Amino acid sequence: xxxxxxxxxxxxxxxxxxxxxxxxxxxxxxxxxxxx
Amino acid sequence: xxxxxxxxxxxxxxxxxxxxxxxxxxxxxxxxxxxxxxxxxxxxxxxxxxxxxxxxxxxxxxxxxxxxxxxxxxxxxxxxxxxxxxxxxxxxxxxxxxxxxxxxxxxxxxxxxxxxxxxxxxxxxxxxxxxxxxxxxxxxxxxxxxxxxxxxxxxxxxxxxxxxx
Numbered sequence: 001x002x003x004x005x006x007x008x009x010x011x012x013x014x015x016x017x018x019x020x021x022x023x024x025x026x027x028x029x030x031x032x033x034x035x036x
Numbered sequence: 037x038x039x040x041x042x043x044x045x046x047x048x049x050x051x052x053x054x055x056x057x058x059x060x061x062x063x064x065x066x067x068x069x070x071x072x073x074x075x076x077x078x079x080x081x082x083x084x085x086x087x088x089x090x091x092x093x094x095x096x097x098x099x100x101x102x103x104x105x106x107x108x109x110x111x112x113x114x115x116x117x118x119x120x121x122x123x124x125x126x127x128x129x130x131x132x133x134x135x136x137x138x139x140x141x142x143x144x145x146x147x148x149x150x151x152x153x154x155x156x157x158x159x160x161x162x163x164x165x166x167x168x169x170x171x172x173x174x175x176x177x178x179x180x181x182x183x184x185x186x187x188x189x190x191x192x193x194x195x196x197x198x199x200x201x
Contacts, residue, residue, distance in 0.1 A: 001112075001133050002074070003146060003193050006166075008106040010175070010186025016106050019062060019079070020190060021167025023108055026064065026077035027194070 002029055067099055074112045079103055136193050143172040146191040155180035166190045 004027065006020040007013075064077035067084060078084065082103035100109045136142045140163055147161055156176040164173040171192040178185055 001129050001136075001193060003111040003191065005109045005146070005189060005191045006106070007108075007187055007189035008104075010188055012105045013188035017166065017190075019106070020108070021169075022064065023077060024166065024169070024192060024194070026066075026075070027110060028075040029112055030073050 002027055067101070069099060069112065072112065074099075074110070076108075076110050078108060133193060137170050143170070143191070143193075146193065147172050147174045147189075164190070166192060169194075 004024055006016075006023065008016045062079040065080045067076050067078055069075070069086070076099060078101040082101040085100040085102075087098045087100070098109065098111050100107065102108075143163055144161055153159065156178055159176040160174065162173045164171055166173075169192065171190040173188070173190055175186070175188045178187055
């Protein structure tokens with residue numbers, strides 16, 4: 001599981017929303033290790 | 037949930053951010069974590085910071101990127117045994133993620149990692165959609181810097197496992 005925080009200053013945030021969605025969709029984590 | 041390092045990276049990213057620029061169509065480059073191979077695409081030319089955050093029973097793996105007026109922090113929260121969010125398998129990971137995404141109070145809790153509210157004014161917290169997916173949203177005026185500024189942010193928690201072996 002991951003937590004993703006994305007921010008920008010108030011003047012440019014709207015211009016970054018599509019970028020943030022692309023970054024979020026790019027995240028891939030390896031499988032959770034099996035318990036020992 | 038402890039997000040102290042992430043919050044510090046987040047604040048630092050904004051504090052050093054130079055002037056605004058539109059980056060919606062910026063080309064992305066893949067960042068691969070180490071030793072755990074999580075992946076995230078961030079705009080080419082962004083400054084990248086990699087850290088590990090010690091939590092009660094283990095570590096979170098953190099990567100932060102910043103460029104222009106924007107910053108992104110990724111915490112891989114459950115990849116090591118002993119961390120609070122570690123589950124025995126993909127199904128448990130998915131269930132926990134669905135539970136957090138379905139709880140407004142849990143989503144708002146992620147927003148609390150961004151510094152003490154005493155430095156913030158005119159705070160707006162909402163549950164919104166980012167690209168069609170649920171995310172916590174916050175807008176506030178930060179008065180803790182030499183140059184007070186407005187900022188907006190989205191926080192989301194998700195599960196994505198690669199199909200690689």
